[in-house]
Amino acid sequence: MNITLIAGSNRLGAASxxxxxxxxxxxxxxxxxxxLIDLRELPLPLFSPDMPELPPxxxxLLEAVTLADGLVIATPEYHGSISGVLKNALDYMNAGHVAGKPVLSVSSAGGPLGVSSLLQLQSIVRNLHGVNCPEWMSIGMGSGRFDAEGCPIDEGIRSRAESAVEQLLNLTRLLMASKATKAAFTA
Incomplete structure (x- = not known):
């Protein structure tokens, strides 16, 4: 099983x-x-449908998404929305890259939670014909602290992250099995 993670912040040390x-x-x-595609480390030019050739x-990015059986997309919440860096990356994608793949949405916010960004991210996933994971996760201000090994300090966040990952893996297995069954019937 292949899972691609997309970090949608260009901030050093971003909680998301x-x-x-x-x-x-x-x-x-x-x-x-x-x-792992970290958009801070993989800067992309602004998307334009008139671009004659896609940069390396x-x-x-597109190869990692295409090869994935499932995706986890993380964003900081800025002004009630996803980051511009992530939106730009998603604009390069089409249904051929994402269709039928499970997607777990993750956010961090300066306030209590980043629900608005999660809703917008799930809407984009639907428009790319992806399958939104029934679980999503947001961490708010103060809860985004991590120890030196990168583990969340808060036990509740660790537990929620483990649950979200399990939900994604279960959905990925189900969708992979469904594709294999369909392929067997059409062969």
Whole structure:
């Protein structure tokens, strides 16, 4: 199983990226192949449908998404929405990259929770024909603290992250089995 994680912040030490990296360790512990795309480290030019040729970093992003069986997308919440960096990356994608794949949405916010960004992210996933995971996760101000090893200090956050990862893996297995069954019937 291949899961691609997309960190949608360009801030050094972003809580959303720290949470995503913690989820990466949970996936690695479960022997899942993980690709992490950190948009802070992979700057993309502003999307334009008139772009004659896609830059190599865009190809890297799209390849990681295409090869994934499931996705985890993390964003900080800015002004009640997802980050501009993440929106730009998502604009490069189309249904051919995301359709039928489970997607876990994750956010961090300066206030109590980042629910608005999660709702908007799930709307984008639906428009890309992805399958939103029934679980989502947001951490708010003060709860985004992590120890030196990258583990959330708050036990509740660790527990919620583990639950969200399990939900994603269960949904991914179900969808992969469904695709395999359909392929067997059409062969």
């Amino acid at each position: 990226t720290s949470l995503l990296r913690y989820m990466e360790t949970l996936l690695n512990d479960r022997q899942v192949t993980v690709a 970093d865009v190809h890297r």
